[in-house]
Amino acid sequence: MQSLETTAATGLASAGWLLIALPLAGAAILLLGGKALDKVGPYIAVAMSWLACLLGIGIVIQLAGRASDARSLHLHLFSWLQTGDFKLDAGLLMDPLSLTFVLLITFVGSLIHVYSLGYMEHDPDKRRFFAYLNLFIAAMLTLVLADSYGLLFVGWEGVGLASFLLISFWNWNPAYATAGNKAFIMNRVGDFGLLLGIFTMFATFGRIDFAGVDAGVQGASKGVLTAIGIFLLVGACGKSAQFPLQAWLGDAMAGPTPVSALIHAATMVTAGVYLIARSNVIYTATPDARLAVCIVGAITLVYGAIVGCAKDDLKKALAASTMSQIGYMILAAGLGPIGYAFAIFHLLTHGFFKAGMFLGAGSVMHAMNDQVNMRRFGGLSTVMKITWVTFGLGYLAIIGIPGLSGFWSKDKIIESAFVGDGWRPWVFGGAAMLAAGLTAFYMSRLFFMTFQGKARWTDDVHPHESPLVMTIPMMVLAFGSAFLGLILGPTGIITSWLKPVLGEVGEDHPVLPVWVLMILTLALVLLGIFVAYRQFWASDVPINPPVGSPLTQAARKDLYQDDINEAVFARPGVHLTRALVYADNKGVDGAVGGAAALIGGSSSRLRKIQNGFVRSYALTMLLGVVAILGIVWVVQ
Numbered sequence: 001m002q003s004l005e006t007t008a009a010t011g012l013a014s015a016g017w018l019l020i021a022l023p024l025a026g027a028a029i030l031l032l033g034g035k036a037l038d039k040v041g042p043y044i045a046v047a048m049s050w051l052a053c054l055l056g057i058g059i060v061i062q063l064a065g066r067a068s069d070a071r072s073l074h075l076h077l078f079s080w081l082q083t084g085d086f087k088l089d090a091g092l093l094m095d096p097l098s099l100t101f102v103l104l105i106t107f108v109g110s111l112i113h114v115y116s117l118g119y120m121e122h123d124p125d126k127r128r129f130f131a132y133l134n135l136f137i138a139a140m141l142t143l144v145l146a147d148s149y150g151l152l153f154v155g156w157e158g159v160g161l162a163s164f165l166l167i168s169f170w171n172w173n174p175a176y177a178t179a180g181n182k183a184f185i186m187n188r189v190g191d192f193g194l195l196l197g198i199f200t201m202f203a204t205f206g207r208i209d210f211a212g213v214d215a216g217v218q219g220a221s222k223g224v225l226t227a228i229g230i231f232l233l234v235g236a237c238g239k240s241a242q243f244p245l246q247a248w249l250g251d252a253m254a255g256p257t258p259v260s261a262l263i264h265a266a267t268m269v270t271a272g273v274y275l276i277a278r279s280n281v282i283y284t285a286t287p288d289a290r291l292a293v294c295i296v297g298a299i300t301l302v303y304g305a306i307v308g309c310a311k312d313d314l315k316k317a318l319a320a321s322t323m324s325q326i327g328y329m330i331l332a333a334g335l336g337p338i339g340y341a342f343a344i345f346h347l348l349t350h351g352f353f354k355a356g357m358f359l360g361a362g363s364v365m366h367a368m369n370d371q372v373n374m375r376r377f378g379g380l381s382t383v384m385k386i387t388w389v390t391f392g393l394g395y396l397a398i399i400g401i402p403g404l405s406g407f408w409s410k411d412k413i414i415e416s417a418f419v420g421d422g423w424r425p426w427v428f429g430g431a432a433m434l435a436a437g438l439t440a441f442y443m444s445r446l447f448f449m450t451f452q453g454k455a456r457w458t459d460d461v462h463p464h465e466s467p468l469v470m471t472i473p474m475m476v477l478a479f480g481s482a483f484l485g486l487i488l489g490p491t492g493i494i495t496s497w498l499k500p501v502l503g504e505v506g507e508d509h510p511v512l513p514v515w516v517l518m519i520l521t522l523a524l525v526l527l528g529i530f531v532a533y534r535q536f537w538a539s540d541v542p543i544n545p546p547v548g549s550p551l552t553q554a555a556r557k558d559l560y561q562d563d564i565n566e567a568v569f570a571r572p573g574v575h576l577t578r579a580l581v582y583a584d585n586k587g588v589d590g591a592v593g594g595a596a597a598l599i600g601g602s603s604s605r606l607r608k609i610q611n612g613f614v615r616s617y618a619l620t621m622l623l624g625v626v627a628i629l630g631i632v633w634v635v636q
Contacts, residue, residue: 006211006498009075011092012058014199016075016092019059019145024138030131038127041424042120045130046113049137053106060099068500071096074147081150086206093147093210095369097501098486100344101144101274101619104351108266108589109137111473115359116258118469119366129169129256135567136162140267144274149198152278154297156194156239156271160187162374163268167255179254186248194275214281225282233296239508240326247561249323250307255314257362260315264322265355273326276333280340280502282334285419293334294424299412301327305438305623309445310555312545314361315489317446318354321398322437325350325410331428332413340496340502342412347404348494349485356477360391360524364450369600371461374446375543383463386471388451388476391485395447397481399440399525405485410436412489415517418510436521440528448537454541454559571626 010014013334027049030041037044063071074093080090087545113133121128139158146152167285168180204224205424206218241249249269250331253260263269276283276293283290304324311317317485325346332343367384381388397404399409414436419430457463465471490492510517547553 001611004072005070006074006093006095006551009073009092009597012055012062013073013094014075015055015146016059016073017077018095018256019092019106020138022048022055023134023141026134027131027138030127030134033127035127040611041127042117042130045134046110046117048134049106049110049113052137053103053110056099056102056106057487059094060103060292063094063099063315064497065097068496071500078297083094086202088148088150088208090151091147092145094145095294095501096497097274097277097344098144099496100348100587101270102141104270104348105137105140105144105266108477109133109262110354111476112258112262112266112355112359112458115261115362115470115473116256116466118255119258119362122555123256125169126328129166131167132162132169133258133262133508134139136166136262136267140271142387143271148192149213153191153194153198156191156235159239159268159271160191160313163187163263166262167260169255169259170320173254176254179248183248183252187238190235190245193231193238194232195235195348196443197235200228200231204228210278212266214562217281220285222286222288225286226288229279229283229286230292232275232282232294233289236272236275238272238331239267239275239589240297240330241300241323242327242330243303246300246323246465247558250316250319252557253313253319257315257358257365257618258337259356260319261362262359262502264358265351270347271350273329273333273343275338276330277344277502280333280337282501284336284503287336290334290336291424294331294428295325295334295355297329297331297334298428299327300324301331302431302438303327305435305442306551306631307555307558309438310548310552311442312374312449314364314374314377314446314450316358316372317359317374317442318361321439321443322354324399325354325440328410328413328432328435331432333415335416335419335428336350336386337503338419338506338508339413339416339504342409342416344498344502345485345494346406346409346413348399348488350480351396352477353405356394356481357391357398358473359470359474359554363387363391363470365471366466368457368461374449374485376452376456376458377543378453378541379451381451382465384451384465386465386472388437390471390474391451393478395443397485398441400436400521402522403486403526404482405480406577408485408489411518411521414521415510415514418512418517419506419508420511429510429517433517433521433524437524438529440525441532442528442530443621445536446534448532449541452537453541456541520591529568538561551615 026045029044030037033041063073072093075094076093077090077092079087081088113130116130116133123129123202127613136159136514139162141155142158143152143155145154164180167183171177171180199210201213204220205213207213207216239243252263282291298456301324304327305324308320308324310319310322328345329347332339332346363384364377364380364387367380368377393404397406400407414432415427417432446463507540
């Protein structure tokens with residue numbers, strides 16, 4: 001990686017703090033303004049998001065005007081933490097990597113804000129909804145602009161809070177409230193991994209700012225770096241819904257559809273990819289941790305594709321798609337210098353076509369009385385032309401039709417996955433290529449069931465096109481779905497822009513000629529389209545799903561991920577807690593005794609119960625640490 005000089009921010013970049021402050025102020029104004037802002041509040045939120053976007057564009061232009069080795073600006077904010085010899089200031093790092101995310105977050109996020117004006121028009125709590133959207137944008141910008149792992153963790157937790165508030169926004173529905181809790185709790189597991197990584201950095205380097213950690217990597221032992229890399233990977237698995245912490249993503253569809261677009265395209269699930277890319281100095285120095293990243297990415301991209309093949313819920317099928325596509329990005333990041341830039345490239349193109357498809361799904365729901373069952377759709381292309389075309393461009397982009405954005409970004413990951421020696425290129429490359437065929441099948445299935453074939457609507461549904469406030473953002477995203485990859489890929493713009501941070505993309509050659517990989521991938525894509533066409537366009541789609549094979553039944557239940565989590569983690573944890581509470585209270589059994597103590601027990605008994613839960617939590621975390629350290633020892 002070339003030397004990158006970081007200098008103090010000047011000019012427009014000196015106002016970089018406004019990138020976070022503007023949407024954060026919007027959230028505060030809307031939350032504190034009360035009912036007086038019910039009408040004007042959503043427009044304030046939209047304006048704040050767009051102002052942050054314009055500022056971000058201006059700073060990118062400023063940075064692009066500098067020499068490539070001087071495209072790193074630091075903005076000191078204030079002295080934050082100080083104890084003994086340890087001191088940590090809060091500051092912002094504006095470099096090609098962070099500003100790439102700034103543009104994605106603010107531009108796509110602002111389009112989602114505009115779309116929400118139409119989608120949430122009749123919701124009585126829309127002011128609160130837009131406040132949470134602004135909070136989500138501000139938290140994600142804090143995460144990507146932070147100059148240290150400490151401040152990154154603040155944004156990391158802010159994203160978790162905002163996602164909880166938005167997923168469970170309609171919390172009068174118990175299922176929606178439960179979905180928010182599930183996302184929040186599962187992400188805490190990943191967050192614990194990130195914290196362990198930060199603690200290990202502090203113990204090893206005495207610093208947790210990016211510059212200090214990167215400078216200390218060369219002097220650290222391989223075992224310590226591997227441990228840090230695996231801890232960070234656990235954190236990434238939580239936020240980016242990667243195996244084995246992926247179970248929350250499908251349930252997150254409980255939130256309003258614009259939330260789904262924001263989570264899946266521009267904010268939450270991209271955080272794990274950013275964390276690994278930002279920590280590239282660590283991962284480049286530890287091949288074992290990179291191997292763990294590749295394994296997680298390969299498993300998840302196939303896992304999500306299999307689940308997507310069996311979903312009849314439009315939004316949950318798209319959620320499975322996101323899980324799989326993020327798996328591609330994680331796999332690419334695990335490949336090291338040959339894959340870092342392509343992971344970010346695919347993240348950018350995915351941000352456009354996935355946001356466009358989720359907004360398209362919201363348009364379909366708007367027309368179909370909030371139905372999401374694709375077996376009750378069909379033939380919508382005749383009455384929703386704009387939604388059909390814009391969604392169609394996103395669909396063609398994600399399956400990798402030559403010339404569209406997904407072709408330029410995802411195929412580069414497949415090509416990079418086939419680089420290497422021994423079993424790795426065949427396993428990782430084979431998984432990436434197989435998932436390309438599965439993606440073509442399940443996305444064609446989704447598109448054909450929704451827009452093509454015979455109409456299967458109920459009599460009380462009268463499909464119609466959405467208003468312009470919803471369709472214009474969809475048109476803009478469709479344009480990006482079609483042409484963003486062409487603009488950034490073949491021109492070399494994206495790799496040269498990210499080179500100062502992520503290093504030079506290697507000239508390594510895959511184990512098969514590139515033209516062979518392209519032909520094989522395209523053949524699998526066309527096969528997936530053809531099979532989906534025969535089953536879901538040329539043939540009648542049954543209203544009630546057939547029983548299907550055992551694999552189909554398993555995929556409908558997310559390959560039993562909730563059952564496995566319940567059996568392996570939840571039930572043992574409950575029994576452990578009850579046993580500890582029982583031991584502390586000499587006969588007070590579990591939740592019943594705990595409830596009795598909370599209602600009428602003595603303060604000493606309550607303290608004993610609390611101590612039992614604390615011990616249970618501590619023991620569970622200790623077992624987790626031992627397991628992770630065991631993995632580190634094995635890979636050594």
